[in-house]
Amino acid sequence: MIWRVEIRQRQGVFDALGEGIQKDIVDLGLAGIAKVQVALVYHLEGDLVEGDIQKICRELLADPITQEYDYSPQGALPPSCEEGESGCHIVEIAYNPGVTDPVEASVIKGIRDLGINQIQAVRTARQYRLYGMVSVEQLDVIVNKILSNKLIQHVVRRAPAPKTLSVPFKEGGFLLTHIDLIQASDKKLMQISREGQLFLNHDEMKAIRKYFKKLKRNPTDCELETIAQTWSEHCYHKTFRGNIRYRCLENGKTRTRVIRNLLKSTIVKATREVDKPWCVSVFHDNAGVIKFDEDTHVCFKVETHNHPSALEPFGGANTGVGGVIRDILGTGLGAKPICSTDVFCFAPPDMTFEQLPAGTLHPKRIMKGVVGGVRDYGNKMGIPTVNGAIVFDKGFVGNPLVYCGNVGIIPKDRVKKKVRKGDLVVVVGGRTGRDGIHGATFSSGELTEESEVVSSGAVQIGDPIQEKKMLDALLQARDKNLYTAITDCGAGGLSSAVGEMGKDRGARVDLEKVPLKYRGLRYDEIWISESQERMVLAVPPKNRQALLDIFAGENVEAAVIGEFTGEGQLKLFFQGEQVCDLDMGFLHGGLPQVTKEAYWHLPKIPRVRIPPSVDLNEKLLEVLSHYNVCSKEWVIRQYDHEVQGLSVIKPLVGVHCDGPSDASVITPRLGSTKGIAVANGINVRYGMIDPYWMAASCIDEAVRQIIAVGGSIERIAILDNFCWGSPDKPARLGGLVRAAQGCYKTAVGYQVPFISGKDSLYNEYAQCPDALPLGQGSGSRLPAKLERREKKSIAIPGTLLISAIGIIEDVTKTVTMDFKEAGNLVYCIGETHEELGGSIYWDTFGLLGHSVPKVNTKRGSEIFLSLAGAVRKGLIRSMHDCSEGGMGVAVSEMAFSGGLGVTVRLKDAVYQGEKKRSDIVLFSESNSRFIAEVEPRHQKFFERSLRGVPFALIGQVQDTPECMIYGLDQEVCVRISVDYLKQAWQKPLRW
Template structure:
């Protein structure tokens, strides 16, 4: 039987969701709806009495103070259009799950062996002069995502006000018998091999398919296979497992390829960008640091591990979730954040999570042009991603402390959604170093957390391709932060009780990846997929193996401790299932019941992928230099700059994230007299008994890639480091993470400019090496996402090559931390670092529609000296405020310093150390790297100048109480005189959604 319980707000109770929806329909779609009301619908499958349904409705499902309910009757009235939105079969329904648990608990023993299921949907009741077409548009463009949701649009004339809508159960119906397909690849030609790769969404190229063929032709291999009942045929389980393990996403084939790089003058052979530049730079830095090396585990685990102090280690990882977020912004971003949570959580013996970071790259939310097929409007992506990260972070109890939003039209092709998470763990747990993993043959494989469904199948291979017409629906998952929170609560307890030996997360590639990687520690595994708990029947063995259903960890448990482990799981209401054991057989051995369905040599699985051989060719692009003259009204120009999307306030987003949970918030995202100035970096105190703090910051500047990805990367690294320096980080205790989001750099018919794009990648890597070693800031982990292109029909959109460089560091005493807001009238204003006419790729040139060629270049040697001197001044308590100069340059930094402090500034541009073409607008808006605006108390001037001796540091004015930003130009005349209130309003307006 199926029943419907509807819940609506009583008359006169404000329907905040309805109002918000109305605002969005009017704002985003420009349709004149007069009113929107909402009704929550619970469709219950099972056998319940009328009395039981009533108890459920008036108990957990409705709030007696403000809501009314109806069982099997409609509540909808007074509308023109009714839109009901519910999930498609098999899509994670978190609210439905909670409702089922609540009703089961409510009915208790009286439920007996009756099983119930609950599915949720929501009705939107629209009134106002909108047509059916408009209502359909509201449903499909705003309320429902047809990929994962179904919607129904009913007019008031069609609606049965007596009976309402029928109860429909979105159940997964296909109940196929488990079947393993056998494919003989050994005699297929190139075309047939590629066809299989394409049709099965394997994303394997011909050479890789041939490597697989070669393996199955090996008589020794076939002989071994025959012993366990297989033959020279490849099973679909094996093929899927190989495709996942060998995917670009998991194997980073481009980063590990052999590249021939030419730049006109020289030719270089690079054997693996990753080994040469990233691992190579970290090794060099660690060696140079010697005894002061704080790295503990780099590039080998799910996240990087560094020392925090003698008692604790820090763990940090940043991931991207671009492709899923393009298809389902909410689910994609939610899964992005709860997914990256599991990386530090699954590192070493497991870390407690202490903060999240998020950086988004979108096209303008005000995009007016027609959208290519399958691309969602950027505003919708913005709203969905923001909400996904909100739910993922807030509900997990992890503060979101740092982030940014970057805009560029090319992110229409794919939005970039970077999600980061840091954790802390005791340096030793039960006497063992916490950052190391160990698995012994005979250890039991246990999966814990959520169940397996069809969600997220082919996520790993899908993200290794561009977004195309056939991009799979099942690639989208929806995370459930509460299931994950319950699991992490349980596992941290199990960790401290010593109940497991190792753990890792089930992310991309599911069990195939997690167990496959863990098996390398012991040298093999044997696992029975028929034991895995499923969300619904009908999954094929290969689907169970590669499903990316969320909230799951895989563990290696000492056989003697399995009983205790399972007992604790049961008590804490977390599912945990034994799936097999780790071995030293050298085989990745997978059964379904008694039957072997995959039997692969560990060596072949992990090392068998052929190295790609690629070509890169660099020729610096030539852009037009600008021809515009300096504007007469620079005040107006500054106001326009403050309103640019890449500069303006992101407070409306920031406020919707909990950035203070866990009680250690020291420097918040918004600071200053009115709590609304943009801080440069976050500082948190992860151990409440201590004043030692963690600093987190980042740098990202994709616009500079238009000129040279080398300098883009250098600027991103410098920006991250100087943001951390601005709040007072200890430069000797700072580590980085590199996250590359590139467009496809492999030359092909689809990518005729692959050689150039690969050269951009090579140059970015060279900059990573040059600048991380110069700063002594080692990369400890990272990730690359290489196929951020959109290609449907004749339209191809590639994202600009984008590096996010995130840093995590230590501040020895958080009480020394500094914020960016001007503090007191009469304080002196300094600029630190040299300004040059480096406006190529700048926001100022962008404002005039030009790119230019003079991209900011980082002089690392000078910068590091300046940063050290500034650090000393901060620790000595001499710095009242410090703000980094980035997008929009000095003028924007000055304006922000002023209005964040609620104070005016009086500045003389003549005193700014500057090299280049003498123009006021250039000095104001140049984006030269390694610069800060600092204010100090006049009494500290001598001490401050002494510490900064030998650096480029010049007094350029003072703080005033008149509330005016007043700047005089090179000619001595006042060129800007604006009220700080006006500047702030311009800065706050654009994204004040």
């Protein structure tokens, strides 16, 4: 029998959730809804009597102080709008069948704790009561834009109550499917690839046909899926590892060269040349590993989760965080995650619905969802999110970017893993369901309006508590040495994980032994499902029981599903029948090499005409209010950035804890003084001019932020993370090559090694040009079949994220960016050039410009080394790097974060430009520059420690809370109270 329970707030109790939704509705431009009330709905199935239900409500589901409950037996339906009071609309939203709702397991557990063991199944829903006047169409907009996402949820209609809550399934007999490949024509091959969502190209399909022709049999569906997963761009990185014919137009001449393996010839090459002895494991494990102290190493990884986040922002970001944490858990024999860093790119949140391409979500909704997803996973896992960045640009309207990074620590004797013959294949963690089927191949193609229909299986919700339990158990098992290798189940699921671990030995798996969420999964679904929170271990048979005991002690499932054989074959069975038999050699080495075309030339950008005179007061405020500069406090505060107690420099610093810190510093060992600093460099506008200098600038920015808190260039490692459009388009690939070359040169110049990286390509959004923008009327969905040729593709601006990690010898010497005391001297270190190309300043005029900031690594290194020396000697009271918005923003931020004023003389700064204009000096974004605060008594020592480096004393910290800047003509060009500056900086994203 099914009971329906509704829990709602008592009269007079503040409904924070309802209040928030009401605000979101107003944000949509619908003023008609005055109040929203939310009720939680539980459907409980089992042999339950009324007394049980009352007990469940009283002791479990309803808070006795603030909530009340209603229940009704089977057959009762949610009240409809018609039956509601006048001016009240009732909408009930439930998860689609098959979507995992972690609350359900908790409710079942809670009911059993009450001694009621007859409970069988639970489904939850939310009921919204919207009070006010809205039309049916407007209600539809509210439902689709705020209350639900139809990929995972649906509106509960008035339909007969279901007989059971379990997921419907067909108890079909087992039927092994073969695909007729060896007879297939070339045309048919592509049809098979398309219809199976394999995303394999013609050459690849032909290579597969050839392989099976030799075997004289057709592949099973499972075999074909396995190959598609393994060969996907997502898993194999075909572009970076393949051949590229690169043509480059420079100084009127076109030069052509063939690049074999872009990754090895740029990123990896830099690391090899830099050759740091403290690099422990680079590029071959889940994360890069570097030495930390005598006993421990730290590891760092940044992943992307762009495609899923475009469709379901909360779930996409949520599982993105979960995924990168598993990367860390799967590094070596398992590292302990200690902090996260998350970087996003969105379209500006003030875009109107009319400006959005059909089928895309509004950037504000995407941002709220993504932040919510990161918050939920990170906070619940107890891993502090200590650092991040957000970039806004219209180019991200169809494809937001979500970079999730995680740092872990690992004992130094747990870095190596090796599967041994006879080891058991053990899957631990969550159960396997139909979630995320085809995620790996899906993320290797472009998004279209149809994506949300076709790829709905690719979206899922994470269960952070499941992952936390797994973490707790895993680290115990690791410390007892119970397994020989580990890897995470990410894209491609078991197929990727077992395929990768068994690469050298071969593996045999009995698919029916995999624990399932619900019955009815086919063998191939079990194999490629991307259900979250699972990892695969290789366990020597003698450790089997000890391992299972540890997992049982933490209430985590662990199942032995096969063994690593030593035969070199991948063999899968389902209920005794063989469903897959592939040669590991072919699977991992059979991918045909392709040569892709790339072309690059400097883009034609209209010349910048600078307005002759500009009010710099206004401009400074405008620059501070720019989305890419303004305060991200609204985001940061939603993250628990201090759990684990390790943070020494937090993301928000200063006298009111609201200033923007450069890098975050944590001590991996609680109570110790040795630390690490984490920072990111990203700037897409530079790349619109020249991706080479974008790459150089990103490295400079990431590195100098670590220098700004007191790090040392000699102990910094970096990660690359490319998000690009389709590499099948020569112009896009040309930019990518150019960026990779910038990475190589700059990394070698600064002697900082890359230790890990990632690429996410095909970030394009194909749309029909005359399509209706979403948001006009109800559910304006386009016909599913669109003519391919009519589509126009929007690519993201080529985006490179450089993430840096630095070892801090003594955290007690670290420096924050807020001005500390009036009377102290203010220095600008580094040279300012006429480099406003891609700057925030030009953007406030709607201009891009040519003169992109360049990097001189020789000069930069000298600056970084001198400043590190000054920090070590305790000569610097505060320091901040100059990045977006240049010196103007850096000085303003230091002043209002410290609650102090400042005077600055631009004429004294080291400036190399031809045009003598104050605005250029104030807003140029030249690299390798810092503002530092020094006590007068340290003036001589400080200046001596900077010998040989360009620097200038440019001003002084003042008691009067005012920012006063004298221009090149020595007249006051900016005079604004620091409170006013701070307001301008805080206002845009104070939601």
